[in-house]
Amino acid sequence: MNTQTHISKPGLKNWLTSDTPQSRFQAQCGRTWLGWIKFTENKLAMVGLSIVIGLILVTIFAPILAPYDPLAADLTNRIQPPGAEHWFGTDQLGRDILSRLIYGAQYTLLIVGLVAITAAPLGLLVGTAAGFFGGWVDAVLMRITDIFLAFPKLILALAFVSALGPGIENAILAIAITAWPPYARIARAETITVRKADYIEAARLQGTSNLGLIIGHITPMCMSSLVVRVTLDMAGMILIAAGLGFLGLGAQPPMPEWGAMVSDGRQFLLEQWWVATVPGLAIFVVSLGFNLLGDGLRDVLDPRGGD
Amino acid sequence: MSNETLLSVKNLEVTFNTPKGDVHAVRGVSFDLGRERLGIVGESGSGKSQTGRAILGLTAANGKITADQLQFHDVDLANLSPKQWRKVRGARISMIMQDPKYSLNPVMTIGDQIIEAYREHHKVGAKEARRRALEMLEAVKIRDPERVFNAYPHEASGGMGQRVMIAMMLIPDPELIIADEPTSALDVTVQLQVMAILDDLVRDRGMALIFISHDLQLVSSFCDRVLVMYQGHVVEELRASELHNAKHPYTKGLLNCLPKMDGDHSDLPILEREASWAEG
Amino acid sequence: MSAVTRNNRNGRKRARFTSGPTGTVLRLVFSLAITFFGLLLVTFLIGRVLPIDPVLAAVGDRAPQEVYDRVREEMGLNLPLWQQFFIYISNVLQGNFGQSVLTANPVLEDIKRVFPATLELATLATIIGVSLGIPAGVFAAVHKGKWPDHLVRIIGLAGYSMPIFWLGLMGLLIFYMKLDWVAGPGRLDSFYLDFIEPTTGLMLVDTLIEGDTDLFWNAVSHIILPASILAYFSLAYIARMTRSFMLEQLSQEYILTARVKGISETRIIWRHALGNVMVPLVTVIALSYANLLEGSVLTEIIFAWPGLGLYITNSLLNADMNAVLGGTVVVGAVFIGVNMLSDVLYRLLDPRARR
Numbered sequence: 001m002n003t004q005t006h007i008s009k010p011g012l013k014n015w016l017t018s019d020t021p022q023s024r025f026q027a028q029c030g031r032t033w034l035g036w037i038k039f040t041e042n043k044l045a046m047v048g049l050s051i052v053i054g055l056i057l058v059t060i061f062a063p064i065l066a067p068y069d070p071l072a073a074d075l076t077n078r079i080q081p082p083g084a085e086h087w088f089g090t091d092q093l094g095r096d097i098l099s100r101l102i103y104g105a106q107y108t109l110l111i112v113g114l115v116a117i118t119a120a121p122l123g124l125l126v127g128t129a130a131g132f133f134g135g136w137v138d139a140v141l142m143r144i145t146d147i148f149l150a151f152p153k154l155i156l157a158l159a160f161v162s163a164l165g166p167g168i169e170n171a172i173l174a175i176a177i178t179a180w181p182p183y184a185r186i187a188r189a190e191t192i193t194v195r196k197a198d199y200i201e202a203a204r205l206q207g208t209s210n211l212g213l214i215i216g217h218i219t220p221m222c223m224s225s226l227v228v229r230v231t232l233d234m235a236g237m238i239l240i241a242a243g244l245g246f247l248g249l250g251a252q253p254p255m256p257e258w259g260a261m262v263s264d265g266r267q268f269l270l271e272q273w274w275v276a277t278v279p280g281l282a283i284f285v286v287s288l289g290f291n292l293l294g295d296g297l298r299d300v301l302d303p304r305g306g307d
Numbered sequence: 308m309s310n311e312t313l314l315s316v317k318n319l320e321v322t323f324n325t326p327k328g329d330v331h332a333v334r335g336v337s338f339d340l341g342r343e344r345l346g347i348v349g350e351s352g353s354g355k356s357q358t359g360r361a362i363l364g365l366t367a368a369n370g371k372i373t374a375d376q377l378q379f380h381d382v383d384l385a386n387l388s389p390k391q392w393r394k395v396r397g398a399r400i401s402m403i404m405q406d407p408k409y410s411l412n413p414v415m416t417i418g419d420q421i422i423e424a425y426r427e428h429h430k431v432g433a434k435e436a437r438r439r440a441l442e443m444l445e446a447v448k449i450r451d452p453e454r455v456f457n458a459y460p461h462e463a464s465g466g467m468g469q470r471v472m473i474a475m476m477l478i479p480d481p482e483l484i485i486a487d488e489p490t491s492a493l494d495v496t497v498q499l500q501v502m503a504i505l506d507d508l509v510r511d512r513g514m515a516l517i518f519i520s521h522d523l524q525l526v527s528s529f530c531d532r533v534l535v536m537y538q539g540h541v542v543e544e545l546r547a548s549e550l551h552n553a554k555h556p557y558t559k560g561l562l563n564c565l566p567k568m569d570g571d572h573s574d575l576p577i578l579e580r581e582a583s584w585a586e587g
Numbered sequence: 588m589s590a591v592t593r594n595n596r597n598g599r600k601r602a603r604f605t606s607g608p609t610g611t612v613l614r615l616v617f618s619l620a621i622t623f624f625g626l627l628l629v630t631f632l633i634g635r636v637l638p639i640d641p642v643l644a645a646v647g648d649r650a651p652q653e654v655y656d657r658v659r660e661e662m663g664l665n666l667p668l669w670q671q672f673f674i675y676i677s678n679v680l681q682g683n684f685g686q687s688v689l690t691a692n693p694v695l696e697d698i699k700r701v702f703p704a705t706l707e708l709a710t711l712a713t714i715i716g717v718s719l720g721i722p723a724g725v726f727a728a729v730h731k732g733k734w735p736d737h738l739v740r741i742i743g744l745a746g747y748s749m750p751i752f753w754l755g756l757m758g759l760l761i762f763y764m765k766l767d768w769v770a771g772p773g774r775l776d777s778f779y780l781d782f783i784e785p786t787t788g789l790m791l792v793d794t795l796i797e798g799d800t801d802l803f804w805n806a807v808s809h810i811i812l813p814a815s816i817l818a819y820f821s822l823a824y825i826a827r828m829t830r831s832f833m834l835e836q837l838s839q840e841y842i843l844t845a846r847v848k849g850i851s852e853t854r855i856i857w858r859h860a861l862g863n864v865m866v867p868l869v870t871v872i873a874l875s876y877a878n879l880l881e882g883s884v885l886t887e888i889i890f891a892w893p894g895l896g897l898y899i900t901n902s903l904l905n906a907d908m909n910a911v912l913g914g915t916v917v918v919g920a921v922f923i924g925v926n927m928l929s930d931v932l933y934r935l936l937d938p939r940a941r942r
Binding site: 363365389392393394395396397398401402404406409410411412413414415423424427428459461462472475476479 | 839840841843844845846847848849850851852859862863865866936937938939
């Protein structure tokens with residue numbers, strides 16, 4: 001058996017891994033560091049993280065990265081196969097598919113981001129309130145949640161979009177409306193486990209209001225499982241958004257949204273297969289990235305929920 | 308009691324490979340067992356349960372068993388294929404687990420589970436197996452065997468569940484029974500009752516018994532011989548009748564922990580430990 | 588917590604009701620009624636916030652004001668909202684979803700006509716998904732951390748990440764257009780369409796009833812690709828859940844008991860562990876079945892499959908609101924029904940939950 005002896009020496013790593021942190025901040029950093037170490041050991045999760053970071057970078061640097069204007073039609077260059085000039089070929093209006101893919105990343109990230117920052121807080125609010133107050137508040141809020149859960153997500157989103165009219169804003173709204181109920185469930189479950197805890201009681205005795213308790217003491221306890229679930233759900237959101245785009249109910253032409261691009265390629269599937277294939281692959285890769293990242297995060301943040 | 312050796316264990320080691328390094332659960336345990344009742348006593352983590360499991364080759368996947376000798380009759384337990392193991396387990400060596408609430412399959416009827424144990428080792432028809440199972444339920448003093456036969460484990464009380472467990476493990480007629488804390492999950496009132504049933508059956512059928520428990524008093528009243536384990540080592544071996552002559556301070560400590568009706572009530576001694584005991 | 592509605596990837600075990608059977612049934616029925624009421628409320632509200640004016644859609648934009656007003660009154664749109672809602676509920680309960688603008692039929696009749704196609708597709712897909720997904724999940728759990736486990740995990744993750752409409756297109760491209768192994772869109776070759784009288788509406792069953800094997804095999808070659816593509820999603824979900832439930836059960840004490848008894852590893856896995864896994868797995872299977880009804884929306888479009896999904900989308904693109912809402916209510920009701928069915932099955936399978 002080989003024993004490793006740690007020679008104590010000053011440095012960031014030792015500060016992070018110290019057994020006797022000097023401050024809450026140091027303890028927090030140390031925990032994050034250990035989580036990160038565990039996360040980096042999971043290769044698939046790192047692949048997922050790289051894909052998501054890649055998506056963000058592509059979104060930011062789209063104008064620099066894209067070789068062509070994504071909207072510029074060039075009818076003399078219609079449906080060109082992949083080649084040196086157009087890496088992924090051109091579509092039915094002669095637009096460069098690669099450039100459209102790069103700009104399309106913006107829409108994907110926009111949809112996912114907006115849904116996450118609307119649905120997650122809504123679910124959190126409903127769930128913590130239900131769990132914290134209990135009684136009829138709980139009964140009513142959870143009943144509403146259950147009703148929304150009873151709907152098939154895509155159908156509900158379809159019905160909403162058809163009522164509100166097609167368009168990217170309405171697609172985002174529709175997806176957010178279908179996305180929040182599971183978060184309410186999670187937040188409620190976490191709240192119930194901690195609401196009777198002594199530290200909550202202690203804070204209450206110090207005169208913290210209900211709202212203060214929920215925001216300051218209960219919400220933080222829900223965050224890790226919520227983050228995991230939202231990350232995993234992002235893959236599903238991307239797929240629903242792409243589905244709406246494919247049906248012509250999401251982003252409207254000539255926006256280079258990936259689902260709509262697959263739909264464009266449908267007509268030339270047999271002879272010009274790349275028009276539909278390439279954007280579909282992009283959806284797949286990005287959605288896989290979020291799934292891998294979410295899986296890895298779950299192993300680190302929420303070991304109970306893991307399989 | 309006969310002098311014939313049933314089981315011979317020499318220098319048994321069980322090591323678990325965990326993320327935090329190797330854990331030595333059992334370190335160099337040796338004993339011989341005839342047709343007798345042997346008690347193994349120790350605190351939790353002393354390696355007593357792992358000794359029992361190692362004899363059945365049921366150490367968890369991350370554990371490793373080594374021994375200079377692990378001989379059961381003519382069978383070398385150290386080198387068995389999975390197929391050979393299945394002929395030993397249940398049929399020749401069996402084990403009674405701790406808590407019937409977890410150790411019985413919740414979605415199979417009690418009858419099916421007993422029949423399964425029997426038919427695994429005896430080629431008989433369904434009718435004969437059923438008759439045997441009912442007989443066995445009667446043997447463990449269950450009043451309404453038909454009803455219990457058709458019941459699911461959650462419908463039985465703890466005491467009844469453990470009697471079912473005994474019936475299930477004894478029905479193939481093994482030569483050695485390992486009872487791993489068979490009564491510690493039960494109400495105090497039924498503990499002795501269950502122990503008495505087990506004791507009677509083991510005597511009647513001439514089986515050998517290894518009784519694993521943390522309760523030195525209970526063990527000494529049902530066993531011929533006692534091994535005292537501490538941190539994976541056997542620190543003392545003595546006849547149950549000579550418990551009062553225990554030499555090792557740890558055994559004495561265990562004995563002194565029990566309050567005596569006629570003794571001084573003022574203070575119970577604290578169990579003392581010394582690192583040197585674990586070096587054996 | 589509702590017994591009727593769950594939508595949880597982890598297939599959480601339900602809290603068990605302690606009260607007697609009557610209490611349980613009452614609670615189920617109550618829960619069912621409330622959820623259905625909510626479903627109607629939501630569809631009603633969606634119908635009301637619609638920017639399309641239903642009166643205008645009915646009379647056309649050239650109609651004079653008096654006609655418009657009269658029709659508006661006839662349609663009950665002058666009444667207070669709550670009265671309109673009750674009229675809506677009583678209509679729905681009588682199976683009256685109004686007229687489809689697109690087909691000029693009552694919506695319910697349209698749905699009755701198209702639903703069997705979706706049912707057939709989703710059922711076949713579930714059968715394929717279950718019969719491959721459960722063994723895959725068991726296999727992965729038994730070989731945890733080894734290559735079969737990784738393989739199942741990757742197949743599963745890919746399934747969760749694949750846009751179904753794209754996979755459908757790729758399937759058509761490869762297996763129909765390039766390889767010509769399967770038939771193309773539709774339920775039958777158009778040449779055969781007049782030969783078949785819908786009895787059950789399930790093409791595979793109807794062709795067998797008529798005893799026409801040519802027709803049957805033609806139907807099979809049409810359904811196999813869309814069903815397999817849907818099945819892949821069901822497989823991914825079921826395999827993942829099976830794996831996770833199996834791992835939980837294999838670490839239980841009763842597994843050790845079975846080993847002590849000398850039972851074979853095969854029997855321990857397939858009888859003891861899987862026997863316990865089936866209890867929560869039924870819920871997962873029901874959920875995936877309900878999800879397939881939804882997943883079929885996009886698949887039906889790709890494969891021109893004349894089912895409910897295609898009907899809803901076509902109506903949607905033509906602003907045929909009665910048909911869209913009718914379809915939504917039916918899919919929602921099936922969802923609720925399947926969930927309740929899974930709850931009942933759960934009770935039957937788990938001896939601890941039945942009384």
